[in-house]
Amino acid sequence: MSASGRVLDALRRSRRPMRLVGASGQLGYGIPTPAFEAALARQPDLIGADMGSIDIGPTYLGKGDMATAPAATRRDLRKLLLGARKLDVPLVIGSAGSAGAEPHLNATLAIVREIARAEGLHFRLGVLRADMPRPLLLDALRAGKVRGLDGMPDLTEDEIAHAAQIVGQMGMGPFRRALAEDIDVLIAGRACDTAIFASLPTMLGYPTGLAVHMAKIIECASLCCLPGGRDCILAELDDNDFVLESMNPQRRATPVSVAAHSMYEQADPFTVYEPEGKLDLSAAQYAAVDDRRTRVSGARWEVSSDPCVKLEGARKIGERAVLLSGAADPRFIAHHREILAAVSEVVRDLVCEDSPLDYTLRFRVYGVDGVRMAAPADEPPPGEVFVMGECIAPTAERAAEVVRTCKQYLLHHGYPGRLSTAGNLAFPFTPPEVSLGPAYRFNVYHLLHTPDPDALFPLEVELL
Amino acid sequence: MRLADIAQVIRSKNAGPRRLTLDLMFASDAEYQRVAQSPALGPARIAALYRVAPEDVTVIPYPVGRAIKIVLARKIMAGDPGDFDVYGAQQHAPLLGVEI
Numbered sequence: 001m002s003a004s005g006r007v008l009d010a011l012r013r014s015r016r017p018m019r020l021v022g023a024s025g026q027l028g029y030g031i032p033t034p035a036f037e038a039a040l041a042r043q044p045d046l047i048g049a050d051m052g053s054i055d056i057g058p059t060y061l062g063k064g065d066m067a068t069a070p071a072a073t074r075r076d077l078r079k080l081l082l083g084a085r086k087l088d089v090p091l092v093i094g095s096a097g098s099a100g101a102e103p104h105l106n107a108t109l110a111i112v113r114e115i116a117r118a119e120g121l122h123f124r125l126g127v128l129r130a131d132m133p134r135p136l137l138l139d140a141l142r143a144g145k146v147r148g149l150d151g152m153p154d155l156t157e158d159e160i161a162h163a164a165q166i167v168g169q170m171g172m173g174p175f176r177r178a179l180a181e182d183i184d185v186l187i188a189g190r191a192c193d194t195a196i197f198a199s200l201p202t203m204l205g206y207p208t209g210l211a212v213h214m215a216k217i218i219e220c221a222s223l224c225c226l227p228g229g230r231d232c233i234l235a236e237l238d239d240n241d242f243v244l245e246s247m248n249p250q251r252r253a254t255p256v257s258v259a260a261h262s263m264y265e266q267a268d269p270f271t272v273y274e275p276e277g278k279l280d281l282s283a284a285q286y287a288a289v290d291d292r293r294t295r296v297s298g299a300r301w302e303v304s305s306d307p308c309v310k311l312e313g314a315r316k317i318g319e320r321a322v323l324l325s326g327a328a329d330p331r332f333i334a335h336h337r338e339i340l341a342a343v344s345e346v347v348r349d350l351v352c353e354d355s356p357l358d359y360t361l362r363f364r365v366y367g368v369d370g371v372r373m374a375a376p377a378d379e380p381p382p383g384e385v386f387v388m389g390e391c392i393a394p395t396a397e398r399a400a401e402v403v404r405t406c407k408q409y410l411l412h413h414g415y416p417g418r419l420s421t422a423g424n425l426a427f428p429f430t431p432p433e434v435s436l437g438p439a440y441r442f443n444v445y446h447l448l449h450t451p452d453p454d455a456l457f458p459l460e461v462e463l464l
Numbered sequence: 465m466r467l468a469d470i471a472q473v474i475r476s477k478n479a480g481p482r483r484l485t486l487d488l489m490f491a492s493d494a495e496y497q498r499v500a501q502s503p504a505l506g507p508a509r510i511a512a513l514y515r516v517a518p519e520d521v522t523v524i525p526y527p528v529g530r531a532i533k534i535v536l537a538r539k540i541m542a543g544d545p546g547d548f549d550v551y552g553a554q555q556h557a558p559l560l561g562v563e564i
Contacts, residue, residue: 055478057543057550150482151537260473260489260529267479267535269526286528317545360545371554373539374515392545441544442481 002124003090004200005182007045011204017238018206019044020197021247022218025230027051027076027093028068035222035231035247040083042234042247047084048196049076050219051108052095054312054442055265062164062314062440064103070111077108078115081185085121091185092175092196099312100190101165102131108187116464123184127460128174130167130189132311134160136456137448145449149310152445159443163313166444170309171275173454175199181461189457190312192274193219197235206237212279213299214242216272217261224261225251241297243289253294255286275310275453277303309453313444318359320439321399323389323407324432325425331417332424333381336365339424340387343410350409351402359393359402387425392439403433467504468560470495476555479535481542484552486534486559496530502564510534513558 001009011018021044024031028051039047056067066073084091097104109127116123137160140146146155160166167190175195178186180203188196197215202208214235217224222231224244231248244253262281263269272279283298327333340363348357367382369375389406393399411425418424425432450456467474473489488505490496499505511518520537536555540547549555 054481055542055551057481059543150480152482152541256530259526260487260531263485263487263526263529263531263533265477265479265485267483267485267522267533269524269529269531269533284528362546364548371548372557373548373555374513374558376558439545442541445481445541 002182003084003088003184004179007089007200008179008203011045017236018201018204020201020214020218020235020237021047022049022197022221022233022235023047023080024049024076025220025223026053026068028066028073030072030230031076031079032231032248033079036079036083038247039232039234040087043087044089044234046090046092046197046200047080048092048219049080050094050193050196052098052100052104052190056098058314058440058442059438061099061101061167061312062316063438064101064165065098066104066107067098074111074115077111078119081112081115081121082119084185085123090179090183090200093186094188094191094193094196096187096189099165099167100130100188101167102129102189105129105187105189112185112187113464121464123464124182125462125464126178126181126183126186127462128170128178128186128188128191128457129460130170130191130457132166132168132456134166137166137311140448140450146311146446149445149447155444155446159313159315163315163443164440166311166313168309168311168448168456169275170457171195171453172199172202173276174457174459176203177454178459179203181459183461194274201237207239207301209279209299209301210237210242210297212272212274212301213281213284213296216279217244217258220261220264222246222248222251223264224258225253226257227251228257241295243293243295245293249292252292255288255294258294258296259284259286276307277301306449307451307453308447308449309456311444311446311448312442314440315443317439317441318392318394319396319399320436321391321393321396321403322434322436323403324434325387325407325410325427326384327387327425328384329420329424330381331419332415333368333385335415336368336385336387339413339415340410342415343406343413346409347402347406350405359391359398361389361391361402361406364388364390396435396437400433400435407433465564466560467499467562467564470499470564474556474559476552478538478542478552482538484536484538484555486536486556488532488559490530493530496527499564500525500532504562504564505532505534510536513562
């Protein structure tokens with residue numbers, strides 16, 4: 001029997017509080033070994049890790065790249081695989097490869113297979129795919145079953161056709177189906193982080209509200225503690241509550257730190273929407289067990305009568321190149337808006353002499369208003385600024401042409417009152433123009449209403 | 465007194481790619497109450513500070529976490545051309561100097 005079958009069997013025969021380890025909130029950025037070893041010593045029933053997020057922006061999803069370094073990703077996966085196989089407990093990983101689409105999942109699976117070969121590990125590997133078939137989306141769109149999230153414009157057939165990748169975020173259903181198939185290691189494409197941890201307990205009848213609330217907290221490892229950090233966290237889940245304990249003795253899970261974590265990256269601290277229902281935290285209670293552990297109770301689960309899946313898609317918008325430069329001349333800084341506008345015109349006239357205006361060129365002036373969405377107009381001017389020019393054009397060559405031309409004319413632009421006639425810019429290195437590769441934008445951020453969301457996420461089982 | 469001198473945490477982050485959440489956390493119930501009851505963090509004031517429409521601002525008191533959450537609509541979706549803070553992690557700065 002494989003790990004999920006063994007754990008399900010054992011807990012069905014002899015029910016006790018279930019122990020779950022949140023090993024990493026972002027696999028591939030390092031899992032501290034002492035806390036992981038301490039977690040293994042507690043004989044957990046499941047080890048889980050989240051590997052992705054939408055926060056990292058559209059380019060990873062669109063391009064099919066991982067955000068984490070391959071060597072660091074391999075190190076973390078190896079640690080988790082060896083630990084989970086040693087204890088013979090399920091290892092569950094969600095949102096594989098940063099964005100959870102086919103290329104990300106395949107790259108993650110390639111590393112897992114390579115580790116298994118090198119370490120002589122043999123196990124049943126479950127794989128859940130999250131790529132959304134385009135014909136299905138077109139049908140749903142025509143049937144009025146797709147709606148934009150948070151003011152996202154209506155989806156169109158053109159956007160569906162031109163998205164480089166479209167994934168759906170799977171909930172607990174597909175994970176439960178996989179774990180019922182006697183799995184040792186389960187790797188999922190784009191998934192709700194809660195599903196990684198809440199699926200196995202809910203198969204055993206632990207209350208869904210508590211399981212999802214617990215999952216929402218431990219998917220970030222020890223971030224809910226004081227001080228917050230990336231060490232593994234252990235949750236003990238029972239029928240009335242769960243108890244949280246960081247596996248790093250320096251980190252304390254306190255009632256306020258845990259309660260505060262429930263609002264992290266959420267628009268509403270009392271409600272968490274999941275594909276199958278919603279988590280209601282308005283009656284959640286947090287009580288200290290001792291100075292390092294907190295007991296959490298009171299979360300309620302409301303099953304949705306209209307299940308839906310969150311869709312995420314990215315579309316290529318061109319190739320990006322940037323110019324990296326600084327300036328310290330007070331007159332240049334004072335007049336930078338007019339100077340940048342004038343140089344943009346010079347560049348346009350030059351590069352569009354025999355070509356259409358097919359690019360965008362933007363500047364950000366750090367030190368003035370490069371970072372804030374509404375910088376006050378009355379701030380004193382800074383002594384230095386960093387000037388970044390960014391071009392998005394149809395080809396990498398065109399983007400490079402625009403930023404290289406821009407660099408030369410911004411360097412030597414004459415403006416009224418100019419004293420520094422040898423050059424307006426400081427380059428930290430040359431070449432100061434960098435080609436960054438393809439640029440993407442999120443073109444799908446919608447909800448798909450579907451009576452059977454689980455059917456969208458096929459399961460494959462592989463013997464290693 | 466400035467908010468930066470009262471709060472234990474003042475942070476911002478995306479809540480999905482189209483919204484920004486600003487979290488204020490306090491070390492004591494007294495400090496939380498003092499700020500929660502202050503008119504300085506009303507939706508209209510926040511809207512003026514961030515130059516967004518007041519209807520795009522939601523302020524949610526969260527006493528159990530000794531925290532106040534402010535949710536704003538992002539003007540530019542995360543990662544779109546023209547975005548300047550893909551994670552939304554540096555948009556808390558205007559709150560630091562708010563007088564309570």
